[in-house]
Structures are given as structure tokens and as C-alpha cells.
Amino acid sequence: MQKPTFFRSTALALAAAFLCPSALLAAPDAAALRDAALKDEIAWDIVEGLTTEIGPRLAATPKEAQARDWAVAKLRSLGFANVRIETYRMPSWERGREEARVVVPFDQPLAVTALGNSGSTGPDGLKAEIAYFRTLADLEAAPQGSLKGKIAFVSHAMKASQDGSGYAPYGQVRRIGPSIAAAKGAAGIVIRSIGTDSHRLPHTGSTRFEPGVAPIPAAALSIPDAENLERMLKRGRPVRLRLLLTPRFPGEQESGNVIAEVPGSDPGAGIILVAGHLDSWDLGTGAIDDAAGIAIVAAAAKRIMDAGRPRRTIRILWAGAEEVGAYGGQAYFAAHGHEKHVLVMESDFGADRVWRAHYRLPAAARPVRDRIASALADLGIVSSALPARGGADIEPLVNAGISVIDLQQDGTRYFDLHHSADDTLDKIDPAQLAQNVAAWTAVLSIAANAKEILH
Amino acid sequence: MQKPTFFRSTALALAAAFLCPSALLAAPDAAALRDAALKDEIAWDIVEGLTTEIGPRLAATPKEAQARDWAVAKLRSLGFANVRIETYRMPSWERGREEARVVVPFDQPLAVTALGNSGSTGPDGLKAEIAYFRTLADLEAAPQGSLKGKIAFVSHAMKASQDGSGYAPYGQVRRIGPSIAAAKGAAGIVIRSIGTDSHRLPHTGSTRFEPGVAPIPAAALSIPDAENLERMLKRGRPVRLRLLLTPRFPGEQESGNVIAEVPGSDPGAGIILVAGHLDSWDLGTGAIDDAAGIAIVAAAAKRIMDAGRPRRTIRILWAGAEEVGAYGGQAYFAAHGHEKHVLVMESDFGADRVWRAHYRLPAAARPVRDRIASALADLGIVSSALPARGGADIEPLVNAGISVIDLQQDGTRYFDLHHSADDTLDKIDPAQLAQNVAAWTAVLSIAANAKEILH
Ligand SMILES: [Zn+2]
Ligand SMILES: [Zn+2]
Ligand SMILES: [Zn+2]
Ligand SMILES: [Zn+2]
Numbered sequence: 001m002q003k004p005t006f007f008r009s010t011a012l013a014l015a016a017a018f019l020c021p022s023a024l025l026a027a028p029d030a031a032a033l034r035d036a037a038l039k040d041e042i043a044w045d046i047v048e049g050l051t052t053e054i055g056p057r058l059a060a061t062p063k064e065a066q067a068r069d070w071a072v073a074k075l076r077s078l079g080f081a082n083v084r085i086e087t088y089r090m091p092s093w094e095r096g097r098e099e100a101r102v103v104v105p106f107d108q109p110l111a112v113t114a115l116g117n118s119g120s121t122g123p124d125g126l127k128a129e130i131a132y133f134r135t136l137a138d139l140e141a142a143p144q145g146s147l148k149g150k151i152a153f154v155s156h157a158m159k160a161s162q163d164g165s166g167y168a169p170y171g172q173v174r175r176i177g178p179s180i181a182a183a184k185g186a187a188g189i190v191i192r193s194i195g196t197d198s199h200r201l202p203h204t205g206s207t208r209f210e211p212g213v214a215p216i217p218a219a220a221l222s223i224p225d226a227e228n229l230e231r232m233l234k235r236g237r238p239v240r241l242r243l244l245l246t247p248r249f250p251g252e253q254e255s256g257n258v259i260a261e262v263p264g265s266d267p268g269a270g271i272i273l274v275a276g277h278l279d280s281w282d283l284g285t286g287a288i289d290d291a292a293g294i295a296i297v298a299a300a301a302k303r304i305m306d307a308g309r310p311r312r313t314i315r316i317l318w319a320g321a322e323e324v325g326a327y328g329g330q331a332y333f334a335a336h337g338h339e340k341h342v343l344v345m346e347s348d349f350g351a352d353r354v355w356r357a358h359y360r361l362p363a364a365a366r367p368v369r370d371r372i373a374s375a376l377a378d379l380g381i382v383s384s385a386l387p388a389r390g391g392a393d394i395e396p397l398v399n400a401g402i403s404v405i406d407l408q409q410d411g412t413r414y415f416d417l418h419h420s421a422d423d424t425l426d427k428i429d430p431a432q433l434a435q436n437v438a439a440w441t442a443v444l445s446i447a448a449n450a451k452e453i454l455h
Numbered sequence: 456m457q458k459p460t461f462f463r464s465t466a467l468a469l470a471a472a473f474l475c476p477s478a479l480l481a482a483p484d485a486a487a488l489r490d491a492a493l494k495d496e497i498a499w500d501i502v503e504g505l506t507t508e509i510g511p512r513l514a515a516t517p518k519e520a521q522a523r524d525w526a527v528a529k530l531r532s533l534g535f536a537n538v539r540i541e542t543y544r545m546p547s548w549e550r551g552r553e554e555a556r557v558v559v560p561f562d563q564p565l566a567v568t569a570l571g572n573s574g575s576t577g578p579d580g581l582k583a584e585i586a587y588f589r590t591l592a593d594l595e596a597a598p599q600g601s602l603k604g605k606i607a608f609v610s611h612a613m614k615a616s617q618d619g620s621g622y623a624p625y626g627q628v629r630r631i632g633p634s635i636a637a638a639k640g641a642a643g644i645v646i647r648s649i650g651t652d653s654h655r656l657p658h659t660g661s662t663r664f665e666p667g668v669a670p671i672p673a674a675a676l677s678i679p680d681a682e683n684l685e686r687m688l689k690r691g692r693p694v695r696l697r698l699l700l701t702p703r704f705p706g707e708q709e710s711g712n713v714i715a716e717v718p719g720s721d722p723g724a725g726i727i728l729v730a731g732h733l734d735s736w737d738l739g740t741g742a743i744d745d746a747a748g749i750a751i752v753a754a755a756a757k758r759i760m761d762a763g764r765p766r767r768t769i770r771i772l773w774a775g776a777e778e779v780g781a782y783g784g785q786a787y788f789a790a791h792g793h794e795k796h797v798l799v800m801e802s803d804f805g806a807d808r809v810w811r812a813h814y815r816l817p818a819a820a821r822p823v824r825d826r827i828a829s830a831l832a833d834l835g836i837v838s839s840a841l842p843a844r845g846g847a848d849i850e851p852l853v854n855a856g857i858s859v860i861d862l863q864q865d866g867t868r869y870f871d872l873h874h875s876a877d878d879t880l881d882k883i884d885p886a887q888l889a890q891n892v893a894a895w896t897a898v899l900s901i902a903a904n905a906k907e908i909l910h
Contacts, residue, residue: 107521
């Protein structure tokens with residue numbers, strides 16, 4: 001039933017757009033702002049600046065603090081109001097040395113990186129036999145204690161998709177695999193990177209050990225290295241690995257959100273929150289994850305601001321510490337969850353073009369949705385029948401039931417780069433980045449000025 | 456004048472191929488052997504084995520020695536005659552730690568790798584201001600002494616091309632840039648990698664210091680890092696770099712060539728030498744450089760051997776120590792240069808398809824050339840008007856005037872991978888590798904059995 005409904009409503013919206021201009025008061029402005037944004041250079045300037053002048057900015061480190069100061073200066077220079085840092089404290093983790101080497105039956109170094117929250121091997125490293133599992137299910141099926149003294153290796157391979165739908169299931173190897181292996185007595189675990197490229201650059205990301213399970217050394221191999229290790233294992237002889245990982249847990253440290261606003265003319269009309277995250281993993285310069293996202297939302301908000309005061313306040317959240325547990329989004333909700341948010345949106349899936357929009361709006365906001373869908377259609381963006389779900393930094397607000405719209409980016413090559421050293425500025429296509437700004441500008445222009453309720 | 460001659464001769468060859476079968480006694484066999492080789496699995500097996508069981512095999516190290524033993528076992532198991540190692544001694548160089556970090560005005564790590572023959576910064580590293588040069592010509596133009604205490608940075612960018620023609624001129628930055636910078640008093644030098652990719656994987660390769668010029672620390676930045684450094688420099692403030700490189704020169708060590716043969720039926724007809732190199736750089740597993748090359752020549756030679764004894768001896772040379780100065784090729788020439796070589800060929804440009812053939816043959820071998828060109832045309836391979844030039848391992852024989860044929864591979868993506876950690880098995884397309892074997896099989900079948908002289 002969803003598809004017919006979807007197509008009928010889209011057809012109605014398109015008919016309205018072409019036949020009933022009087023119903024679409026905000027549309028002409030939105031269209032003009034949208035098209036001007038296709039030449040946007042603000043977002044590029046932000047991404048270029050943050051990746052060049054700050055670079056890697058792991059949560060709760062001095063680099064993330066430098067990034068906050070940089071962000072405040074940048075947002076003030078763009079003319080936003082109420083630019084501020086809101087700090088909070090959080091547990092921290094820091095990468096140390098990382099080396100892996102097959103020592104039996106062959107002798108080869110492997111490209112490896114520790115997962116966030118990995119335990120340490122100690123400075124002398126760990127030498128152990130590999131226990132191989134093709135899938136997470138195979139690891140889960142291993143008998144209790146059967147991994148004693150071994151290094152588990154799980155090679156489950158994710159494939160690329162436009163909607164990134166492989167990440168939720170395959171990413172579980174990273175998220176819960178280490179805790180499962182530890183609970184079964186493993187001395188350590190290496191996984192095939194949760195990625196879709198073929199480069200010697202492993203992909204990091206957080207893992208989480210269940211309460212009562214002591215962290216073991218946990219690392220990702222680059223995909224060519226994981227495949228090499230698989231080939232070694234296929235020869236049928238025991239394979240021994242030397243693993244050296246020396247991450248540290250420096251305890252509670254300071255992190256923070258950066259907030260800025262385009263004040264609305266009608267204080268009762270509520271806040272539209274647009275978010276991305278300022279922190280990044282430490283391996284790359286965090287260009288696609290998530291300098292692009294924070295740049296897109298700020299560039300679109302600036303375009304609305306420069307076009308005249310909108311009805312609703314647009315609040316920009318450049319959240320801290322998303323990568324390591326979404327601490328910034330939780331701190332924001334604790335401080336601001338009681339305020340009147342009427343729409344929340346997040347950009348955190350790279351810098352390639354928006355191809356699809358998801359909505360979660362009340363029935364009374366249907367005309368707004370239709371105007372937005374019409375404005376997006378001109379950019380080649382289709383409406384999805386799936387509900388909008390937001391992102392990690394706005395998750396508490398989404399869970400509280402606030403309206404949400406997702407502008408979903410093309411994720412076909414996102415996991416080639418995600419959480420690896422290869423997340424750098426050169427991967428961003430300025431034209432696709434500007435298309436994002438245009439889509440966000442269209443949505444914000446319509447939503448911030450709509451007479452109808454959004455929530 | 457070359458083009459008309461070329462087209463006319465090709466037309467004659469094609470006419471001969473279709474109209475005069477009696478003139479082409481060897482051709483039917485060559486075509487059948489060629490087409491069977493399109494299903495070749497021997498070459499893949501060699502590349503897969505060497506990259507999985509040995510991996511990196513830097514010249515004059517224990518890993519190169521392991522590779523020689525592996526090679527002898529593999530060539531014997533394939534049934535070749537006179538399989539042997541011929542050792543020689545040579546100066547050696549070993550990579551140490553390598554780190555680079557911008558410390559002023561920003562703070563970012565850069566992906567870096569030492570060039571072969573680089574000097575050491577010592578264990579404490581070197582901190583110095585960058586002196587930026589867009590091109591090698593700009594570095595050459597710098598006044599004597601103007602680099603005193605600085606780290607030179609040259610960012611000359613090579614572009615990809617099918618024939619790899621960018622490597623000779625742009626590679627000069629790596630080959631002679633460090634010696635030029637050292638002579639002008641530089642404390643160190645970093646260059647943009649001689650590569651065509653956009654990954655955080657720097658490309659190594661040998662540099663050479665002129666006699667009387669003491670080696671300085673010399674390294675390549677990955678291309679995204681070189682571009683990041685350029686963006687920092689464009690901001691107009693002094694940029695300071697911390698560079699740590701601790702390579703060593705362990706003195707004279709043993710290296711060696713591996714040789715195998717398909718004995719010919721007519722000892723007076725001379726030797727056809729087919730070569731590639733067994734050593735690799737230490738960053739990748741040396742799949743495209745040059746496991747592919749040694750695999751292609753051996754797979755083709757085995758196919759000729761299995762089809763019955765050829766008239767001429769085919770000698771396989773898996774040379775040692777090509778990457779660091781072609782010591783293996785020189786040692787081979789010193790030991791065997793006096794023997795009757797009638798044709799020399801080398802495969803050392805990756806594993807992508809052969810698209811063009813170059814020839815340097817005497818006029819009396821024109822019918823052989825025409826039969827070869829005809830057999831290659833079926834594989835989509837065109838004849839070049841440029842003379843064949845061989846490769847580094849056969850260069851002394853080429854310089855001595857021996858006949859040579861080049862089967863030139865498509866190099867469009869070769870320098871994405873070349874001399875970087877990304878030179879691994881996953882980059883090889885089995886179908887293109889087999890096309891190489893088919894081309895070599897066709898050439899060897901015709902040349903080894905030709906009644907005409909080749910030289
Ligand atoms: Zn993110
Ligand atoms: Zn992320
Ligand atoms: Zn080579
Ligand atoms: Zn090479």
C-alpha cells in the first residue's frame with residue numbers, strides 16, 4: 001500500500017506546484033534561494049578550512065578543543081547570532097602504536113588500526129594463533145572458552161550501496177564482535193575493515209564491551225590485508241599473528257558542542273535544529289565525516305539568514321564527540337531538550353549529492369512537505385516512502401517524537417573512505433557539495449517560513 | 456614518414472596472414488596456443504603465491520632471499536630446466552621509522568615514506584621551515600645556500616597516461632631532486648609522491664645522491680597530504696615541519712637472480728631471454744611490480760615448453776634488486792652477456808592488458824615481426840611506430856644492440872599503485888593478466904620457432 005500512496009501524493013504535489021501557484025507562497029523564494037545555492041562556496045570554505053587548519057579532531061582531545069575555537073570564529077565571521085561553546089565531560093580513549101604481523105607460517109606485516117575503546121596488548125604486543133570466523137554468526141556460535149589464548153579474526157565483507165544499508169548489519173562485527181570474542185576468552189580480535197574500498201587503509205570506529213567484559217585488543221585490518229590473511233588461512237596450516245596495540249583510557253575529559261543561531265521573527269513558532277558533528281576520527285582529516293555535514297547545514301542557514309529574518313529560529317548544532325558515543329547530542333538534549341523544537345535535521349553521510357528525502361511530519365504539515373518535495377524534485381531528489389530517522393546527534397530529539405526530515409546523500413562511495421585515513425578534502429566534489437547546500441536551503445527556506453505547524 | 460610505412464607494412468602482414476598460409480608455418484600453432492592462454496591460471500597462481508607466502512621482498516634483505524628460494528621451488532615444480540640462483544653482492548638500504556608532522560602554523564600529521572637511499576634525521580627527527588618549490592625547475596633555480604637549514608618541498612604533479620610517459624619527466628623530482636636540494640644546503644626534502652592516485656599512501660622509489668653530496672633525509676608525501684601542505688603554504692605564513700626518518704645503510708649484502716630454461720632443439724639458434732624482477736619495494740606485496748611480470752613471462756614460457764621443444768632456448772630471468780639500481784640485470788650481463796642472445800623482452804609495467812607492441816628487429820626478421828603483429832592483432836594489440844626499448848633488467852643487453860620486442864601494458868592506473876603499500880593482489884584483474892600471457896605466448900611461440908634470424 002505504501003507505493004501507490006507515495007506515487008499518488010507525489011503526483012498531487014507536482015500538480016499543485018504547476019497548477020496552483022497561489023497555494024505556494026514561499027515557493028518562488030525557495031526556488032530562487034535553492035538555485036543560487038548551487039553556486040555555493042561557503043560550505044567548501046568551511047570544509048577546506050577545518051581540514052587544512054585543524055585536521056583530525058578526536059573527541060575529548062586538545063584537537064577537538066582547537067576545532068571548537070576554530071568553529072566559533074568561523075560561525076561568528078559568517079554573522080550568526082548566539083555563537084557559543086557548551087562543554088561537558090566524558091570518558092576518553094586515545095590511540096597508541098599499532099602494528100600487526102603474520103609470523104607463522106609466512107612473515108608479512110598487515111595494515112591495522114585499533115578500534116575505539118580497544119584494550120591494549122601492552123608494549124610487548126601479543127603473539128597468538130588466529131581463530132578464523134567467516135561471519136559474526138560463526139563467532140557467536142563458537143563454544144564458550146574455545147577462543148582461550150587466541151586472536152579471533154572475522155572477515156565478513158560489506159558491499160557498497162547507495163543508501164548505505166549494509167552498514168547497520170555488517171557494522172555489528174565491529175560494534176559487538178570484540179565483546180563477544182572477549183567473553184569467549186579471546187586474547188584479541190582483528191576484523192576485516194567495515195569498508196568497501198581496496199586500499200591498505202584500515203577503517204576504525206567504536207566498539208563497545210558489555211559491562212563486566214574486560215576490553216581486549218581489538219583492531220581492523222585493511223581490506224587487502226584481511227584478504228591476504230584469508231588466503232594464508234586457506235592453505236590450512238595454523239596462522240600466528242603478532243599484534244601490538246597500545247591505546248590508553250585517559251579518563252574523563254572535556255568535550256563540547258558549538259551552537260549558533262539565525263533568530264526567528266516569531267518566538268512562538270519554535271526552533272528548527274540543523275546538526276552535524278565537529279569531532280572526527282583521528283586517522284583522516286574528517287572531510288566527509290563530518291566537516292561536510294556541518295558545512296552544509298551552516299551554509300544553508302546562512303543563505304536563509306542573508307535573505308531576511310525567517311519566521312522560525314534556525315539553530316545550528318556542531319556537536320562534539322559523535323564518533324565515540326554521541327556524547328554531544330546527549331548533552332545538547334540534556335540542556336535544551338525542553339525547548340520548543342519543531343523540526344530536527346542532520347547531515348552526516350558524506351558530501352555526495354542528495355538523492356532522496358525522508359519525512360516524518362504530522363498530517364497538518366502535509367502542505368509543507370508537498371512544497372518541499374516539489375522544490376527538491378528540481379534537484380533530482382525523490383521522496384522516500386520510508387520514515388525519516390535523523391542522525392546520532394539529534395537522536396534524543398527524534399526519539400522524543402520531534403518532526404524530522406532526512407536529506408539522504410548518495411552513499412555509494414561513502415564506506416570507501418569512512419573512518420579511514422582517506423577521509424580527506426580531495427574526496428569532496430564541490431558541485432555535489434553545493435547540491436547539498438541547495439537542497440538544505442530549499443528545505444529550510446520553506447520550513448522556517450511556513451505558516452503551517454511543523455510539529 | 457613513419458606512419459605510412461607502418462600502415463602499409465601492417466596491411467601487407469594482414470594480407471599475408473589471410474592469403475598466404477604456406478608462408479606462415481608456425482602461425483596456426485601460435486594462434487591456438489595464444490587462445491588457450493586466455494584461460495591461463497599459471498600466472499595468477501604465481502602472483503597469488505608470491506604475494507601471499509612472501510609479500511614484500513626488498514633487495515638484499517632476508518625477504519628477498521626467501522623469495523629466491525620460493526622462486527626456485529615454483530620454477531622447478533613447473534618443470535623448467537636449469538633452475539638456479541646466481542648471487543652477487545650489492546650496497547643495501549633499509550627503511551626505519553618514518554613520521555612527518557606540520558607543527559606551525561597548524562598541527563597535523565602527514566603520511567610520509569622515505570625514498571630509497573634517503574639519509575636519516577637521527578632518532579630525534581628534524582624540525583625546519585619548508586622552502587616550497589612548485590616544480591623541479593624552480594628548485595634547480597634556487598640560489599646556492601638558499602636552502603640552508605630548510606626542508607625543501609616540491610609538489611610537481613604527474614598525470615596518468617596509458618603509455619606511462621609522465622614517469623620519465625616527473626619522476627626526476629624523486630630521482631635527482633634530493634641531491635639538488637642537498638647540494639644547495641637543505642636539511643631535508645619532501646616531495647609530492649610520484650603517483651596518480653588520491654589515497655593516503657605515499658609512493659617510495661630510489662633517489663640518488665651525486666658523488667660528494669651527503670645524503671639528506673628525503674621522503675615522499677601521499678598526494679592528499681602534499682595537497683594539504685600546499686593549502687597550508689598558500690595561507691602565506693611560514694610552515695614548519697617535523698620530519699623523522701631513520702633508514703640505515705647496512706653495507707654490502709647478498710642479492711641474486713633466479714634463472715630457469717626451456718631448452719631449445721637447436722643450440723646454434725640462440726637464446727631468447729624473457730625477464731621481470733623478483734624483488735619489490737617493502738611497502739606493498741609487489742603484486743603489479745613485479746610479481747605480475749615474472750608470472751607472465753614464466754606462464755608463457757611454460758605454455759611453449761608444454762607444446763613441445765622449441766627451436767630456440769627460452770631463458771627466464773627473475774632478476775634481483777631491480778628497484779634499487781638494477782643490480783640483478785647488471786650481474787646477469789656480467790655473467791651471461793657473452794652468450795648468444797637473439798631476442799630480449801621484459802614485463803615490468805603491471806598486469807593490465809597489453810595494448811601496443813614495439814619492435815627493434817633487423818630487416819631480415821621482418822617476416823617474423825609481421826607474423827607476430829598479426830597474432831597480436833587478434834588480441835586488440837596494435838603495432839607501435841616507436842622502437843622497442845626493453846626494461847631495466849635487460850638494459851645492458853638492449854644497449855649491446857640485441858633485438859628486442861616490448862609488449863606494452865596499459866599504464867593508466869599503474870601509477871595509482873606503483874611503489875606504494877597499495878601494490879597488492881586485489882589490484883590485479885585475472886582476465887587482463889591472462890591476456891598478457893596470451894600475448895607473450897603468441898610472441899614466444901613464433902619467435903622461438905622462427906626459421907628466420909632474429910638478430
Ligand atoms: Zn559521522
Ligand atoms: Zn563517523
Ligand atoms: Zn618494476
Ligand atoms: Zn618499481
